[in-house]
Amino acid sequence: MQTNEFLQAMILTELEDAVGAENCSANPIDRVTHSVDYYWLSRMWADRGRRMPEADIVVSPKDAQETAKVLKIANYYKIPVTCWGGGGGTQGGAIPVCGGIVLDTKRMDRIYEVNTESMYIECGTGAIYKHIEWAANEVGMATMHYPSSLNCSTVGGFLAHRGIGVVSTKYGKIDDMVLQMEVVLPNGDIIHTSPAPKHAAGPDLNQIFIGSEGTLGIITKAQMRIFAQPEERRFRGFLFQDMHAAFTASRELLQKFKPSVMRLYDPAETATLIKKIVGVEKPGAFMNVAYEGCREMVEVEERILLDTFHKYGAEDLGSEYGEKWWEEKITFFYPGHMMDLPQMFGTMDTIAPYGKIEEIYDAMKDAVETNFPQARFIAHFSHWYEWGAMVYDRFIVEEEHVPKDPVEALRLHQQIWTAGVRAAIAHGGVVNDHHGVGIKLGRLMKEQYGPAMQVFEGLKRQLDPNGIMNPFKLGL
Amino acid sequence: MTESSKKNVDSCRFCWMCRHICPIGKATGQERNNARARALGLSLVNRNALGLAEVIDNLYECACCGACTKECVTGWDPMLFTRQARLDAAMEGVLPEYIGRLVDNCLETGNAYGITEPEDFVQMEIQKHEKQEEILLFLGVDARYRAPLAAVNAIRVLETAKVSFTVLEKEPASGWQLEYLVSAVKETKEQMTACAKELNRFQRVVVFDPQDARICKREYPEWGVELTAEVVTFTAFVAKLLKTGALCPQNRNLTAVYQDPFQLARELDETQPAREVISAYAARREMLCHGKDTMWAGNLLMREWMPEVMLLVAADRIEQAERAGADAIVTASVSEYASLKAVKQDKIRILSLEELILGE
Numbered sequence: 001m002q003t004n005e006f007l008q009a010m011i012l013t014e015l016e017d018a019v020g021a022e023n024c025s026a027n028p029i030d031r032v033t034h035s036v037d038y039y040w041l042s043r044m045w046a047d048r049g050r051r052m053p054e055a056d057i058v059v060s061p062k063d064a065q066e067t068a069k070v071l072k073i074a075n076y077y078k079i080p081v082t083c084w085g086g087g088g089g090t091q092g093g094a095i096p097v098c099g100g101i102v103l104d105t106k107r108m109d110r111i112y113e114v115n116t117e118s119m120y121i122e123c124g125t126g127a128i129y130k131h132i133e134w135a136a137n138e139v140g141m142a143t144m145h146y147p148s149s150l151n152c153s154t155v156g157g158f159l160a161h162r163g164i165g166v167v168s169t170k171y172g173k174i175d176d177m178v179l180q181m182e183v184v185l186p187n188g189d190i191i192h193t194s195p196a197p198k199h200a201a202g203p204d205l206n207q208i209f210i211g212s213e214g215t216l217g218i219i220t221k222a223q224m225r226i227f228a229q230p231e232e233r234r235f236r237g238f239l240f241q242d243m244h245a246a247f248t249a250s251r252e253l254l255q256k257f258k259p260s261v262m263r264l265y266d267p268a269e270t271a272t273l274i275k276k277i278v279g280v281e282k283p284g285a286f287m288n289v290a291y292e293g294c295r296e297m298v299e300v301e302e303r304i305l306l307d308t309f310h311k312y313g314a315e316d317l318g319s320e321y322g323e324k325w326w327e328e329k330i331t332f333f334y335p336g337h338m339m340d341l342p343q344m345f346g347t348m349d350t351i352a353p354y355g356k357i358e359e360i361y362d363a364m365k366d367a368v369e370t371n372f373p374q375a376r377f378i379a380h381f382s383h384w385y386e387w388g389a390m391v392y393d394r395f396i397v398e399e400e401h402v403p404k405d406p407v408e409a410l411r412l413h414q415q416i417w418t419a420g421v422r423a424a425i426a427h428g429g430v431v432n433d434h435h436g437v438g439i440k441l442g443r444l445m446k447e448q449y450g451p452a453m454q455v456f457e458g459l460k461r462q463l464d465p466n467g468i469m470n471p472f473k474l475g476l
Numbered sequence: 477m478t479e480s481s482k483k484n485v486d487s488c489r490f491c492w493m494c495r496h497i498c499p500i501g502k503a504t505g506q507e508r509n510n511a512r513a514r515a516l517g518l519s520l521v522n523r524n525a526l527g528l529a530e531v532i533d534n535l536y537e538c539a540c541c542g543a544c545t546k547e548c549v550t551g552w553d554p555m556l557f558t559r560q561a562r563l564d565a566a567m568e569g570v571l572p573e574y575i576g577r578l579v580d581n582c583l584e585t586g587n588a589y590g591i592t593e594p595e596d597f598v599q600m601e602i603q604k605h606e607k608q609e610e611i612l613l614f615l616g617v618d619a620r621y622r623a624p625l626a627a628v629n630a631i632r633v634l635e636t637a638k639v640s641f642t643v644l645e646k647e648p649a650s651g652w653q654l655e656y657l658v659s660a661v662k663e664t665k666e667q668m669t670a671c672a673k674e675l676n677r678f679q680r681v682v683v684f685d686p687q688d689a690r691i692c693k694r695e696y697p698e699w700g701v702e703l704t705a706e707v708v709t710f711t712a713f714v715a716k717l718l719k720t721g722a723l724c725p726q727n728r729n730l731t732a733v734y735q736d737p738f739q740l741a742r743e744l745d746e747t748q749p750a751r752e753v754i755s756a757y758a759a760r761r762e763m764l765c766h767g768k769d770t771m772w773a774g775n776l777l778m779r780e781w782m783p784e785v786m787l788l789v790a791a792d793r794i795e796q797a798e799r800a801g802a803d804a805i806v807t808a809s810v811s812e813y814a815s816l817k818a819v820k821q822d823k824i825r826i827l828s829l830e831e832l833i834l835g836e
Contacts, residue, residue: 022784028530030506032520033513036490043490046516049523060505087507088492107505126505130496134764138799152492335487336550 091438125156161436235322774815
């Protein structure tokens with residue numbers, strides 16, 4: 001549909017009526033701030049003095065009812081709606097590439113209930129996760145969801161792209177932390193998922209919307225799990241000279257108990273980021289393990305950990321490096337502590353069973369380093385299961401090798417991503433582990449899923465027949 | 477824009493790590509209300525992709541409370557570029573009309589509100605202390621013109637403690653309002669210098685308003701304004717009166733939390749005196765964000781152009797106090813007291829430190 005100044009003004013008044021004039025804006029500052037997220041390409045574009053695609057109107061509803069009104073208006077006029085939480089995503093999922101409406105969820109930040117009997121906090125999905133953590137801490141509990149973006153990202157943002165935190169190995173991913181959700185469908189209907197997350201009442205509605213990146217509806221409220229604070233949390237640093245030994249040791253450990261933190265850094269990342277932030281000077285692959293809970297259990301777990309890792313030749317570095325890492329776990333995310341413009345970089349996290357993960361790491365490293373000699377490749381493995389692990393591969397291109405022309409820089413960035421993620425898929429990995437798909441990886445979803453993609457496409461057609469919800473994201 | 481400001485802008489433009497502690501962003505839920513949004517806007521201005529006039533309103537949605545600066549582990553300072561951009565806007569003549577009007581008021585009357593005389597009942601209390609003493613009680617523009625009961629209560633606390641002090645009938649502007657509005661212009665320094673000259677007639681100056689305390693104790697030395705008088709915050713002075721027995725505390729049967737003014741906590745490193753006073757009169761608890769991590773509860777100056785947002789900011793802080801299990805919030809800032817009082821609610825009492833002491 002073609003819009004014009006008159007129609008735009010008419011639509012604006014309808015949206016103002018829905019959410020209040022003060023929560024509806026077409027001002028440049030609102031449009032600009034909702035056009036650049038944490039995606040390298042959007043940052044590079046802005047750094048070169050270019051304006052990213054902007055929404056025509058930014059709206060901030062306060063609850064599901066107001067969200068429903070906005071979606072009904074958008075559906076009537078067939079206007080694209082892109083959902084924006086904290087904007088801290090790395091995949092371009094929140095960028096309004098087709099203009100239209102950006103629906104900012106942050107006014108939906110109410111904490112409705114802190115339930116210490118059933119161990120959850122019910123909140124609006126616009127709540128910043130750190131604020132949920134504060135609410136849990138006030139009653140002596142914790143959310144145990146600690147990603148680097150804890151301070152700035154929303155509950156809905158983490159749900160929308162299936163986020164993960166640093167203590168996931170024990171407590172789970174964001175998709176393990178939800179009990180029930182309220183979702184506004186594209187037609188404006190407000191629905192609730194099952195009252196309990198484990199059931200035999202058909203497929204899991206939660207898991208249909210978690211990870212859907214705003215393409216199937218907007219999650220407006222959620223019950224997020226909370227946990228008792230551990231009586232004790234201990235850390236132990238290790239140095240492996242052989243990555244294979246580290247994998248074998250870790251797999252064996254996970255058959256015995258679940259540590260909260262397990263992070264294995266390859267020799268390249270140990271020699272750079274870990275040396276800088278944590279101070280490990282020796283060559284090798286650094287691994288940090290944390291274990292926590294009741295004191296007696298922690299004692300036993302520590303014994304098992306030391307015995308298991310000793311068997312595979314790990315050098316015990318004591319607790320100091322691990323504690324330092326814990327203190328600095330979010331520091332990595334502040335400017336000046338990690339990669340930043342004018343460097344080009346990307347995180348190609350993927351996940352696979354143990355039988356494939358080493359091969360995937362080697363294949364991705366080879367795909368990046370062989371095809372793009374100007375790129376460095378570093379990696380760590382930071383979320384572990386009984387059956388497999390996640391590899392957090394990163395490529396870095398130094399300033400002198402980054403094309404000056406932004407379109408050329410975009411092209412090189414895309415090529416490296418395609419090569420790296422294709423290598424992962426070819427060797428049994430997944431398009432992404434916990435940053436989501438966004439506009440960055442949509443094209444590769446079809447390559448991974450093949451005919452299975454029709455399940456997502458069918459859902460999209462049924463729920464969003466006008467295709468207004470976050471167009472060109474998730475490959476939909 | 478200076479190179480230093482540009483460097484800070486470019487460091488903050490893609491970083492949201494201080495979002496959770498921005499009192500305005502937390503209250504409004506608007507993406508533009510955080511340091512990153514201001515930095516991103518200014519970075520595009522610096523790259524000629526956006527005009528300064530298009531981001532200027534956003535620059536005046538910041539309280540310059542310094543929570544973001546305190547939070548940044550790298551040491552970037554969003555206040556630096558916010559103030560610098562306001563100065564640039566003043567120099568380029570693109571200040572919003574509503575700010576220009578307040579600046580004009582500051583220059584004409586010494587206060588942004590454009591008021592020339594305090595209300596009669598305040599004037600009467602002030603006139604009782606015309607006589608030159610060694611100690612000056614400096615009330616500040618907010619207490620004199622916008623929260624006159626606070627001014628009267630401040631005077632009464634010192635009277636109760638039998639302190640001999642002067643209150644100036646014509647009090648000079650300390651310069652904090654002008655510094656906030658347009659930063660380091662010539663006129664700001666002229667106000668500061670004139671004020672210091674007046675204060676220097678006394679041995680000791682008890683500064684009632686934390687906004688004035690910050691400017692006198694921290695900014696005057698930075699700006700090269702000579703201040704020979706000893707400047708003491710009202711909170712520190714009252715805590716000392718308690719210690720010396722000049723004030724006799726009574727149990728008010730309250731559980732209170734203290735709303736640390738950021739000017740005292742973060743900028744002057746003063747968090748304990750008010751707590752000592754509160755503990756003498758009430759059971760004391762802490763809110764989650766307190767001390768140097770305090771979350772600002774609004775002010776009177778910004779109420780001039782964003783009154784609804786001030787209500788949201790104050791309401792947010794009241795909610796935090798409630799969650800701490802308090803039945804009263806005690807403030808040491810005239811401005812925060814007025815902001816908190818403006819919220820219609822009956823769940824928690826809002827008391828100034830003076831009201832707690834006087835039992836009113």
